[in-house]
Amino acid sequence: MILEDLNDEQKKAVCFDDHLLLTACPGSGKTRVISHIIAYELGRLNSLNRRIVALTFTIRAAEEIERRLHLMEIETSRLWSGNIHAFCLNWILRPYAGFHPRTQRGFVIIDAVKTNEILEVLLQKDDYSIIREDFKFNSPIVKIQPNGSFIVKKPTHMPLFEAYRTELEINRFVDFEHLLFYSLELLRSCPKIAVTLSGVFQNILIDEFQDTQELQYQIIFEIVTAGRGRTKVSFVGDCDQAIFSSLGGVAKSKEEIEAGIKAKVESLDLSGNYRSNQRVINYYRNFQTTPIEITARSLIRDNPGKITLNKTLKRENLADEIAKLIQQSLNQGIVEEEIGILVPQWLLILPLARKLKHLLPGVSFDASGIAPMSDSRDNLFYKIARLFLTAPSQRLYKVRQRWATEIGLELALSIGCNQENPQFSARQVLKIVNSIQSSETQADPYLRECLTNFLFAFHVKISDFPALSISFESYFRGIQRRIERAKKEGDPLPEDIESFRNFYREATGVVISTVHGAKGEEYETIIAFGLLKGFLPHWNDIIDKSIDENDVSRKLLYVICSRAKNNLHLIMEGGRTTRKGDPLEFNNLLSNLQFEYDEP
Numbered sequence: 001m002i003l004e005d006l007n008d009e010q011k012k013a014v015c016f017d018d019h020l021l022l023t024a025c026p027g028s029g030k031t032r033v034i035s036h037i038i039a040y041e042l043g044r045l046n047s048l049n050r051r052i053v054a055l056t057f058t059i060r061a062a063e064e065i066e067r068r069l070h071l072m073e074i075e076t077s078r079l080w081s082g083n084i085h086a087f088c089l090n091w092i093l094r095p096y097a098g099f100h101p102r103t104q105r106g107f108v109i110i111d112a113v114k115t116n117e118i119l120e121v122l123l124q125k126d127d128y129s130i131i132r133e134d135f136k137f138n139s140p141i142v143k144i145q146p147n148g149s150f151i152v153k154k155p156t157h158m159p160l161f162e163a164y165r166t167e168l169e170i171n172r173f174v175d176f177e178h179l180l181f182y183s184l185e186l187l188r189s190c191p192k193i194a195v196t197l198s199g200v201f202q203n204i205l206i207d208e209f210q211d212t213q214e215l216q217y218q219i220i221f222e223i224v225t226a227g228r229g230r231t232k233v234s235f236v237g238d239c240d241q242a243i244f245s246s247l248g249g250v251a252k253s254k255e256e257i258e259a260g261i262k263a264k265v266e267s268l269d270l271s272g273n274y275r276s277n278q279r280v281i282n283y284y285r286n287f288q289t290t291p292i293e294i295t296a297r298s299l300i301r302d303n304p305g306k307i308t309l310n311k312t313l314k315r316e317n318l319a320d321e322i323a324k325l326i327q328q329s330l331n332q333g334i335v336e337e338e339i340g341i342l343v344p345q346w347l348l349i350l351p352l353a354r355k356l357k358h359l360l361p362g363v364s365f366d367a368s369g370i371a372p373m374s375d376s377r378d379n380l381f382y383k384i385a386r387l388f389l390t391a392p393s394q395r396l397y398k399v400r401q402r403w404a405t406e407i408g409l410e411l412a413l414s415i416g417c418n419q420e421n422p423q424f425s426a427r428q429v430l431k432i433v434n435s436i437q438s439s440e441t442q443a444d445p446y447l448r449e450c451l452t453n454f455l456f457a458f459h460v461k462i463s464d465f466p467a468l469s470i471s472f473e474s475y476f477r478g479i480q481r482r483i484e485r486a487k488k489e490g491d492p493l494p495e496d497i498e499s500f501r502n503f504y505r506e507a508t509g510v511v512i513s514t515v516h517g518a519k520g521e522e523y524e525t526i527i528a529f530g531l532l533k534g535f536l537p538h539w540n541d542i543i544d545k546s547i548d549e550n551d552v553s554r555k556l557l558y559v560i561c562s563r564a565k566n567n568l569h570l571i572m573e574g575g576r577t578t579r580k581g582d583p584l585e586f587n588n589l590l591s592n593l594q595f596e597y598d599e600p
């Protein structure tokens with residue numbers, strides 16, 4: 001039954017009974033295979049205490065897998081899914097904090113907003129002649145070694161890095177990188193932890209393994225090795241879609257993985273593509289770095305579709321041109337949700353969305369990726385606010401339950417209560433959220449009131465818990481910063497609560513998203529613009545000489561083009577400039593590519 005809608009290659013991957021490296025081209029059914037592996041393995045769990053773990057790159061991907069399992073009517077209480085940071089916090093750092101010198105007297109997890117604030121203060125205090133953007137903790141400048149130690153590649157950055165770490169230590173802060181770092185140290189210094197965890201996890205699946213960082217591999221390796229065969233691991237991904245290498249993502253080879261887990265790994269691949277027509281596939285294979293053949297297998301395989309490249313458009317005519325392309329697709333009977341507009345930078349989204357709404361008043365647009373709060377997805381208050389901002393619905397039923405469970409657990413831990421207490425159950429969390437009302441119309445006061453009342457309902461006074469106060473303030477400052485940044489760029493974000501709710505509405509309408517946000521998605525028509533040097537590749541990748549900017553471009557273009565089923569419209573608009581006023585050049589690869597494009 002579980003294997004019913006799979007092809008032979010997919011079935012083999014699902015039923016494979018050992019460590020697995022599954023590499024597969026876009027649209028070949030990786031997400032489908034992962035959901036089926038989980039369903040299959042949940043049915044085979046050999047003891048009540050055993051669990052399946054699915055590590056995904058984003059929370060959204062974890063939710064998509066859970067949604068598919070829900071559709072398959074699979075009971076998922078013995079599945080743990082989420083990103084590696086949540087995994088380490090939940091399974092390693094919180095339960096074993098007492099064994100690490102940096103966490104044994106308590107710790108506070110800080111988000112990216114707080115990290116940036118600390119760096120900003122340090123940069124003001126001492127003149128390190130480094131710009132803040134230049135220094136991101138998990139940037140190529142701070143490299144993590146296989147043995148878990150750090151290297152700061154630029155000597156000029158060393159004092160700042162040390163000062164930053166001291167600041168974390170004094171305040172008992174743990175940022176996301178240190179969360180992984182301390183987890184690995186715990187696994188290595190107390191081998192019993194890894195042995196215990198391997199006793200719990202029957203399978204660990206890693207989605208998008210090509211974007212996994214060294215530290216993350218080491219954590220997985222420690223657990224799998226400690227199990228001596230009790231924990232099976234499956235790495236699933238596509239090396240051509242590795243678009244997070246500037247954040248330290250590496251696609252390890254079969255041999256490297258075998259060395260890491262000290263066991264044999266079988267490598268399988270999926271070759272058919274069920275998404276795109278062959279012409280689209282042949283086009284994006286120009287950006288492929290691996291030699292894998294990709295054959296269209298869907299019913300639309302022989303469609304010619306439409307592939308265009310516009311090099312003559314001026315920035316001021318961009319919205320008109322995109323509106324024309326959207327209308328063209330709609331006229332062909334393509335529904336709004338099947339049209340995706342992709343951009344290399346989120347700041348390009350809002351101005352376009354505004355103009356398109358004006359030009360196509362009858363069309364709905366979903367630009368939820370630019371929500372002002374999307375920088376703090378791991379923050380507890382982001383999660384609680386998300387419950388206040390979404391209405392219960394059939395589609396979101398499972399997802400809201402999951403958010404509520406997570407919130408209950410996290411809240412109980414933050415205030416030192418027993419997580420098993422029914423007071424922190426998903427049911428109770430949802431009941432409290434549904435009982436709280438506010439008449440505020442602006443997002444900031446509305447959310448402050450709701451979140452404070454939420455805590456109050458749990459008898460929690462925020463000032464009694466420094467960790468909670470820091471997360472609370474950090475959440476609101478994060479929103480404020482994004483709003484201020486957009487204002488500075490001349491495209492202010494809305495601040496009323498209805499607009500905030502809109503960011504969370506069920507995805508309806510033409511989607512406008514960043515390339516990174518569109519990973520794993522598929523659309524009949526893709527329209528991509530801003531394909532210019534400085535955006536794609538990003539300036540940071542151009543400036544950093546250790547990065548091959550063409551390689552970055554190749555992978556981003558591969559991801560963009562492989563989202564399309566039938567139609568692909570690429571735009572390199574003229575008239576955009578750097579802050580100094582120099583014109584942005586066309587993306588190198590795209591402008592040199594010879595192809596018989598269709599007329600726009």
Ligand SMILES: Nc1ncnc2c1ncn2[C@@H]1O[C@H](COP(=O)(O)OP(=O)(O)OP(=O)(O)O)[C@@H](O)[C@H]1O
Nearest residue numbers: 005006007025026027028029030031032274275520
């Ligand atoms: N065996 C199959 N038969 C028919 N359709 C399939 C099959 N396997 C996958 N598909 C369809 O192909 C499309 C792509 O599948 P999926 O999203 O799982 O691919 P993917 O490999 O994860 O792609 P990407 O790497 O681009 O994210 C989906 O619409 C899916 O329903």
